[in-house]
Amino acid sequence: MAVEPLARKEIEDQLSELPGWSLDGDRLVCSYRLAHHFAATAMVVHIAQVQEELNHHSDLTLGYNTVSVAVSTHSAGGKVTRLDIELARRITALAPVHGAR
Template sequence: MGPTRAANASRSTPEPYGLRTDGQKFATPTAPALWQAGRMSRLLDGEEIARQLQELPDWKQDGDQIVADLEFDDFGAAMVFVNRTAEQAEEANHHPDIDIRWNKVHLALTSHDAGGLTQQDIELAHRISEGT
């Protein structure tokens, strides 16, 4: 016997999706439910993005993305950077689009699940730019 819908609704912390014991079919989690569960950031507005980009000189906004164009001594140096970026992306479970052209690397970050820019994009941009 699992909790009733009413009991569930009154919980302050929602049960994680996938662990419902009341036999109800899983609903597609709504954006507010995911934000509350801490698995999705809310969209940032234009002012917040502009303010935070002041601390990220390598990055600029391009529509729903933030992008960085970086140049290295040669292909090998670019690949060292890209591999480090890949590790950071895996740690964050947030992954930039990466375009490599010999010594030039173009990175683009957006939060596909939220449909635009979130704090996750800003945080990963900081991590990527530290040490470049």
Template sequence: MPAEPLSPHDIEAGLRDLPGWELEGDRITRTYRLPSHFAAAGLTVHVARIQDELNHHSDLTLGYNTVRLSVNSHDAGGAVTQKDLTLAGRVEAVAPGHGAT
């Protein structure tokens, strides 16, 4: 069953609990800064594992000392759904362990 798009109010409410995440067009996004390229690569691998566990994948970009995520739900016509907020919350929980800010 496809995920249901969230209302703008529900997206805003969900983002209040996700510091640094923001709505950009039809996606939620966040860029993390890390102490080194190695730390950024480690976070990228950790995020990939979470995405596989959830069977929900973001656009994930590794920079020198940054990791950027951008996500929406294709099965909801490219809208933001609870699956996106759940993924963001899981990433928020592990990012500090990699030194991300």
């Protein structure tokens, strides 16, 4: 079943419950800072596990002690859908486990 792009108002409502996340063009983005490189790497692996579970994948960028995430739904023309909101919620929930800020 095709997943539909969310209306701007709906995205903004959802973002109000996703601290640190914002809309950058058509993508939801968030950047985290961690204590050191290994912690950042572990967070990337954790996010990858969740993405495989959801079958929905972000563009993930690993820095020295940073993790940046950008997500949109390819099959919806690169727009934000409920699948992106769900992934953002899951990443937000796992971030504190890694001490990410």
